[in-house]
Amino acid sequence: MKRLPFLVTIIALFLSINAMANTLASIKGKVIDASTQSPLAGATLYISDLKASTSTNNNGEFTFNNVPAKGKFLLEVRYLGYKTSSKVIDLSAQEEITFALDPSVIESAEVVITGTPLSANNKTNSLAVITVGRDKLAQSAATNLVDAIAKIPGVAQVTTGGAISKPTIRGLGYNRVLTMVDGAREEGQQWGDEHGVQVDQFAAARIEVLKGPASLLYGSDALGGVINIIDDLVPAEGQFNGNFTTNYNTNGGLTGSSIMAQGNTNGFVYRGRVSYKNAYGFGYKGHVVPNAGFNEINTSAMLGLNKTWGYTHLSLSRFATNIGLVEDGPNEDGNYLDEEGNVISNSDARKRSLNLPFQNINHYRAALNSNILLGGGQLKSTLAFQRNIRKEFEETKDEPGLNLGLNSYTYDVKYSFANDGKWEPTIGVQGMYQTNKNSGEEFLVPDYNSNNIGAFAYLKRNFSNGAINAGVRYDYKKIDGKDLFETHDDHQDQVFSAFSNNFSNFTGSLGFAFDIAKNLNLKGNIGSGFRAPNIAELGANGKHEGTFRYEIGNSNLKQETSLQFDLGLTYNAENITLGLNAYSNKIYDYIYLSNLNNETIVNTDHEGNTETLPVYRFLQTNASLVGGEASVDFHLVKALHFENTFAYVKGTNKATNSPLPFIPAASLNNEIRFEPTLKGLNDSFIKVGLTNVFKQDRIDAFETETDGYTLLDAGIGTSFKTKRGKLNVWVTGQNLTNKLYYNHLSRYKLAGIYNPGRNVSFGVSVPL
Incomplete structure (x- = not known):
């Protein structure tokens, strides 16, 4: 990683030069309201590429201080009950800007930063990107962040x-979906x-989900896509604020709280x-699952x-969690038993202390994130x-069975050339x-070193009613697995054999997004993807707690490549x-797990205990995934919303013409949401929804x-x-019929x- 200090030095140099060159x-x-011309107080404005935000005063006026004297940036304004608006502004023009917003009960396209080098209106983005804001994330009553977006x-x-x-x-999923945090994978x-x-x-202030191959930029x-977790934009100059959020879930007794100041x-x-x-085990119809609880504490600073x-922003964080693992399911009577065969009562299962x-x-x-x-x-x-x-931890709370330590150093540097609002060229290297390293008594994957680098070129051409984009990229990855021997009293067993693999690939993308008629937007994209096999696919050899199988890797696996066609109409x-x-989506050399001919193995732990486990091996085939999503939102009355979404995907093993394993079932979501106008209250809502998941009978052998x-x-x-902002309260229920x-x-x-089973969640968010 000798490049890192060099890159930091270069960035610091550019920072110093520009600090002297640019003027305040x-x-x-x-x-204002487009119809009445009356000012809109409390509207929020964002310049994502500068991480700057502000809001309007009682006269509808706003000011961004301490910004560059020149350059073109996308400015977005949002106000509840109005269409979101955005425009590219030229800072060198030194003109006052007026946004005239149209009232609307429909949420219009937002500015996104995922799948594009520069922030862009989602209507001009050829890739499908969905945004979920903080309020919806909080009101989902989810037990974790991924659970909060699972209905998209x-x-x-x-x-x-x-x-x-x-x-x-x-x-x-798995290593085919990239999660971005603080701008880094x-x-x-x-x-x-x-x-x-x-x-x-x-x-998470919001989450952007990019659906489709994003190898060109990432x-x-x-x-398979990107989940970009985006923190708050910093407050306007001279402001200090904060927030305290807390919630309680009846199922599992989950309590969650967070305090923030900025x-x-x-x-x-x-x-x-x-x-x-903190939570104890979740429950369903009279039963609580023992040792299914967890606790988590997170700290972060910027x-x-x-x-x-x-x-330039430096972000530091520590995520720490303890999660109980369930070894056995219920017996024939539906009861959970301890090691002595005694029934575990629900009161004992609700204890928040974790067992082995x-x-x-x-x-x-x-x-360290910078934009110079x-x-x-x-x-x-x-x-x-x-x-x-x-x-x-399996046998004792003092010594871990599996102990993996992973160090990752990542860098992402890209330069977007000066543009006139039409052409947007970008080059980058990542x-x-x-x-x-293994430090425990059990070994599932070998020690390894991995090094990869990629370079890309991207070009976007903006038009008055849309945009086209194209790009090309090259990636190279080298991964070296290490030998590992397990020492016994009189001999050594080789657990892993050393290997060294190289992978490289060219990828490309071509897309468009245009307003083809009033209120009608068409977008399409052809993109290729690339994924090198992960360490488990190459070198796994074992079983660890929390799984119900024994996995064996294959160091001769090839890289995966894909070609996907997307078409969207809004x-x-x-x-x-x-x-x-x-x-x-056609995927070549698709890697998947399979249990061939009901193969099993007798696994012996360090205490001499044995169990028979199914053996799953990593195989490759050509595969295809076809599907689609549909959404219809009716707003026949201003305060009433009827929202409906449908999703379906079909995965096929092209070698055998059989279904791919672990493909989600088709789903249909319906929600009626009433948003009344109540004196002294804001953002009020009452909602009722149905989640319909269809039978999944397209399965592997x-x-x-x-x-x-339902x-x-x-x-x-x-x-x-x-005086300090909005105080939100909510109560939501899931699976109310249990x-x-x-x-x-x-x-x-x-x-x-x-x-x-049934869960009712109570939440409150208090501004500080």
Whole structure:
């Protein structure tokens, strides 16, 4: 990683040069109602590429201070009950800007930063990007961040109880979906079935989900899509604010709280957050699952500068959690038994202390994000270090059985050339260096070193009614697995054999997005993807707690490549919105797990205990995934919303013409939401929803069918204006009929453990 200090030095030099070269400037303007011309107080404005925000005063006026004196940036304004508006502003023009907003009950396209080098209006983005804001994330009553977005059409989750969720997008998950945190790819042994996302769910101001191949801008592991977790923009200059959020779930007794404070003093920006969660085992129809609880504490801080030359922010965080693992499901009577065969009572299962086995995970992250204005363009960089320490305790709470330490160094540097509002060229280089070391008594994957680098060129051409874009990229990855011997009294057993693999690939993308008629937007994209095999696929040899199988890797695996076609149509009228998306994804040398001919192995632990486990091996085939998503939102009355979404994906093994394993079932979501205008209250809502999941009978030979089910949800909430901001309160309920069901991607289905039953969540968010 000798490049890192060099890159830091170069960025610091550019920062110093531009600090002297740029002069102080400000942006002033006004936000008004387009019909009445009356000012709109409290509208929020954002310049994402400068990480700057402000709001309008009682006269509808706004000011951005300490911004560059020249350059073109996308400015977005939002106000509840009005269409979101955005425009490219030229800072050198020094003109007052007026936004005239049109009233609307429909949420219009927002500015996004995922899938584009520069922030862009989503209507001009050829890739499908869905945005979920903080309020919806909080009111989802989710047990973790991935659970909070699992109802987005095309998004599903592989769950291990309430604590662990792994995202899948359009049937692809694990190392095919990239999670971005603080601008850097998250690296936390994500190849594991029971390895969740290590992110504080309270820290997300919004989440952008990119559906489809994103290898052009993000490299390997973005073959299926990207989940970008975005923190708050810093407050306006001279402001200091904060927030306290807390919630309680009746199912599992989950308590979660988070406190945050942030400020901006003459461009010196800062933020601090502490969050805590604790839960006992989840329950369903009279039963509580023992040792399915978890606890989690997260701390984070950000320090930075927002100046005329751009910004630089240093983010530091620690994610720490303990998660109980369930070894056995219920007996024939539906009861859970302890080691002596005694029935575990629900009162004992509700104890918050964890028993063996359990996971202990610490994830440390440091990220330096900068955007330096240079030569009329923007030099964006993210330098990050992550350390993931994953321990699994099986026989004793003092010594872990599995102990993995992963160090990841990542860099992402791209330069967007000066543009006239039409052409937007960008070039970039990205890379990662990793080391992984075993320190426990059990070994699932070998020690390894990995080094990869990628370079890309991207070009976007904007028109008055849309845009086209194209790009090309080259990636190279080298991974070296190490020998590992296990010493016994009189001999040594070789657990892993050394290997050295190289992978390289060219990828490309071509897309468009245009308003082809009034309120009608058409977008399409042809993109290729690339993914090198992960360490488990190449070198796994073992079973660890939380799994129900023995996995064997294959060091001769080839890289995966894909070619995907996307087409999307969106219609936005006064009282209705309609969205249709279709895709076809062909994946070559697709890597998957399979249990061949019911192969089993007798596994012996360090205490001499034996168990017979099914053996799963990593195989390759050509595969295809085809499907689509549809959404229809009716707003026949201003305060009444009827929202409907549908998603379906079909995965096929092209070698055998049989279904691919672990494909989510088709789903249909319906929600009626009433938003009355109540004196003294804001953002009030009452909602009732149905989640309809269809039967999944397209399964691989070793899978079992999963019946369909319908879940009833409901919620109510409102907010009060205070001197410091909005105080939000809400109550939401999930699975209110207490339905017994299995989700097809639940890993506890194999053990006969149902998904969670009825849950009611109470939440409040208080401005500070």
